[in-house]
Amino acid sequence: MAEKQDDRKVTPRSQDFAGWYNDIVLRAELADYSPVRGCIVFRPDGFAIWEALRDELDRRIKRTGARNAYFPLFIPQSFLRKEAQHVEGFAPEVAAVTHGGGEELEEPLIVRPTSETIINHMFAQWIHSYRDLPLMVNQWCNVVRWEMRTRLFLRTAEFLWQEGHTAHASREEAERETLTMLEVYRSFVEEFLAIPLIVGRKSAAERFPGADETYTIEGLMGDGRALQCGTSHFLGQNFAKAFEIKYLDEQNQLQYAWQTSWGVSTRLLGAIIMVHGDDQGLRLPPTVASTQVVIVPIYRKPEEGEAVLAKAGEIREALEKAGVRVRLDARDGVSPGFKFNDWEMRGVPLRIEIGPRDLASGEVVLARRDLKGPEAKSKVPVAAAATKVSALLDDIQRSLYQQAREAMSRETREFANYADLKKQMEGEGGGGFAVVFWCGNPACETRIREETRATCRAIPLNQSGSHGNCIVCGNPASERAHFAKAY
Ligand SMILES: [Zn+2]
Numbered sequence: 001m002a003e004k005q006d007d008r009k010v011t012p013r014s015q016d017f018a019g020w021y022n023d024i025v026l027r028a029e030l031a032d033y034s035p036v037r038g039c040i041v042f043r044p045d046g047f048a049i050w051e052a053l054r055d056e057l058d059r060r061i062k063r064t065g066a067r068n069a070y071f072p073l074f075i076p077q078s079f080l081r082k083e084a085q086h087v088e089g090f091a092p093e094v095a096a097v098t099h100g101g102g103e104e105l106e107e108p109l110i111v112r113p114t115s116e117t118i119i120n121h122m123f124a125q126w127i128h129s130y131r132d133l134p135l136m137v138n139q140w141c142n143v144v145r146w147e148m149r150t151r152l153f154l155r156t157a158e159f160l161w162q163e164g165h166t167a168h169a170s171r172e173e174a175e176r177e178t179l180t181m182l183e184v185y186r187s188f189v190e191e192f193l194a195i196p197l198i199v200g201r202k203s204a205a206e207r208f209p210g211a212d213e214t215y216t217i218e219g220l221m222g223d224g225r226a227l228q229c230g231t232s233h234f235l236g237q238n239f240a241k242a243f244e245i246k247y248l249d250e251q252n253q254l255q256y257a258w259q260t261s262w263g264v265s266t267r268l269l270g271a272i273i274m275v276h277g278d279d280q281g282l283r284l285p286p287t288v289a290s291t292q293v294v295i296v297p298i299y300r301k302p303e304e305g306e307a308v309l310a311k312a313g314e315i316r317e318a319l320e321k322a323g324v325r326v327r328l329d330a331r332d333g334v335s336p337g338f339k340f341n342d343w344e345m346r347g348v349p350l351r352i353e354i355g356p357r358d359l360a361s362g363e364v365v366l367a368r369r370d371l372k373g374p375e376a377k378s379k380v381p382v383a384a385a386a387t388k389v390s391a392l393l394d395d396i397q398r399s400l401y402q403q404a405r406e407a408m409s410r411e412t413r414e415f416a417n418y419a420d421l422k423k424q425m426e427g428e429g430g431g432g433f434a435v436v437f438w439c440g441n442p443a444c445e446t447r448i449r450e451e452t453r454a455t456c457r458a459i460p461l462n463q464s465g466s467h468g469n470c471i472v473c474g475n476p477a478s479e480r481a482h483f484a485k486a487y
Pocket of ligand 1: 438439440441444470471472473474475
């Protein structure tokens with residue numbers, strides 16, 4: 001099965017980005033299509049990335065004081081109807097169970113598209129006094145949204161995510177929590193996934209249904225399209241009022257709680273592929289790679305093999321002791337060249353090559369996945385391999401972030417003229433981030449969306465303080481916004 005991979009070329013990324021993306025997902029064995037339309041099968045190599053990401057983010061979420069819980073998959077249909085904007089936002093994409101145990105149910109059960117409603121139903125039972133606040137829960141689970149157009153990892157009917165839900169005694173505290181989680185997501189995605197981001201709030205049109213304010217982290221993919229990588233919502237008292245979440249304050253007055261919710265999903269796997277991948281395959285940041293280093297022994301004659309494999313085994317042990325996730329590819333019957341291609345496709349950050357000549361000189365060759373050409377390779381004495389490898393992995397992490405940062409900068413343009421913006425967004429490709437002054441009027445935003453297909457991705461929190469004129473209507477505008485075509 002492995003040999004079969006070699007004779008099919010990956011679609012070049014520059015030629016057909018969507019075709020390239022699907023090739024990588026399938027050939028790196030991250031995921032597969034499911035017999036159920038719109039659903040996805042996570043293969044072990046893909047799921048391992050999710051696990052690494054999940055474990056690290058879980059640690060960071062818990063450090064903020066939230067704790068994990070689990071709520072049911074099924075939600076009474078009536079729950080979803082309680083918050084007007086929420087029902088409007090999710091109604092078109094909910095899946096419902098109408099039969100169970102061979103009988104029609106009295107009330108259909110919704111398969112959760114998000115758990116706001118059921119969690120708030122429970123919060124109303126658990127919260128009585130200011131002493132019960134803040135209440136901060138997070139759950140790792142699957143959700144279902146009946147998508148008609150689906151794409152592996154990016155848009156699937158069922159996906160995995162975490163959703164945090166919190167209730168607080170004051171507006172200020174809830175607003176602070178919303179921004180705390182936004183920063184948790186930003187630092188996590190930038191540091192751990194090496195993906196640079198734009199951080200900002202959403203326009204009213206792009207807000208989460210039922211939220212007073214939605215904050216977002218947005219990445220730019222290799223084709224110049226934006227991808228929403230995570231969101232944090234300030235829900236005000238909207239759900240508290242719909243679900244009667246009230247508490248007695250210190251003056252014994254009954255008050256509605258203030259709330260937040262926040263989440264990231266398996267879309268992040270798509271972001272890793274689309275930001276870092278190249279024509280040779282996946283390029284994984286060392287932090288999420290289940291194999292960080294692969295050792296490929298190189299020899300022609302079987303009698304050379306024994307010594308080479310013995311030394312390769314020693315290096316593996318030294319690396320394991322140093323805490324590196326390492327694999328020795330001792331497969332028989334496939335050439336070193338095949339192995340190189342195979343591990344490059346799977347995105348392993350660093351390769352160690354060792355052959356009889358290296359044995360004689362006491363050195364090994366290190367080949368980095370993040371660089372191309374002669375600068376990708378270096379030689380290092382066997383004794384120093386473990387130390388050198390750890391340092392190189394850190395360097396690869398930084399280098400992938402830097403490359404992505406530069407690509408995003410190249411694809412971020414300021415526009416003062418609407419015709420120029422339209423021209424930039426023409427055609428089937430992405431178009432990058434367009435930074436424009438926008439007056440805040442939804443009519444101007446709608447016109448941009450309809451005429452260029454670019455949507456308002458984020459209004460950055462840090463504005464330079466300058467003023468300008470709305471790119472559409474020309475009225476005074478005090479904020480710049482990032483527009484882009486998006487996934
Ligand atoms: Zn305007």
